[in-house]
Amino acid sequence: MMTKEEFTMLRDFVYEKTGIYFAENKMYLLESRLTNRLQELGFSSYEDYYYSLKFGSEKAKNEMANLFDVVTTNETSFFRNPPQLDVFRTMIKKDYCNGNMLGSPIRIWSAACSTGEEPYTLAIIILEIIESLKKNIPFTIYGTDISSKVIESARRAVFSQYSVRNTDERTVKKYFAGENNLYALKEEVKKYVKIDFMNLMEENAYKIYRQMDFIFCRNVLIYFDEKMKKKVIDCLYECLRPKGVLIIGHAESLHNISRAFKPLVFPGTIAYQRG
């Protein structure tokens, strides 16, 4: 059993490293997520596990990556929240039709991309626009996450039926090779997306993600407390080019977090534009 003191130590440690905040009523959740780690490493208490992590004992070498894997929630799917994707599609189309070029190449970042469905969805959307407009639109998509496990999976890009459940049949047939209920994304999509480790907690890590036209940072702010949300949003603002657009989760809001963005109101969703 995890004691209250052990919970506080580990909760603060997880927060310091990831920004993920387990509130008091989430003690059992943290406990259940860490049980297997204790068993696997042979620790008899959460306190021993904590000190090993904190002081980098031989037994807990490389454990930080496992910790990141277990404290994160990685739910995602292709074509998640269509109204937000409509905004993305419309803005890219409009910009190209008006000859009012976005960056060239267009730079897009899916920050906290989990197993890759989000950045690959964005790539498919642009490929479809290219086909319909018969125009070459150069673009690069970055997908990043803190969990090595999901990064590995995103790079493999082989998905379950569940991941493509909201994807229309035509798109599935066109961009995936299906076999045994698995859907392997084709290289023609994969090649546009660079998947990497990036911890939103680390201010220095934002430096290489500059001049973005779009940033998708969806369904991760909910795991952070207000201080961390502010820090992440401020850093993301700096990563956008002027007029670049931030999209956060549909249940998330920048209310009380930032007033730096111009809210753009669309049917069923809001996008946030850098001035």
Ligand SMILES: C[S@@+](CC[C@H](N)C(=O)[O-])C[C@H]1O[C@@H](n2cnc3c(N)ncnc32)[C@H](O)[C@@H]1O
């Ligand atoms: C629920 S998923 C969201 C995936 C995708 N953006 C979507 O909306 O479908 C949240 C992701 O945030 C990642 N995450 C949590 N804390 C993070 C941090 N500090 N830095 C980077 N990624 C983080 C998790 O590993 C997880 O894959």
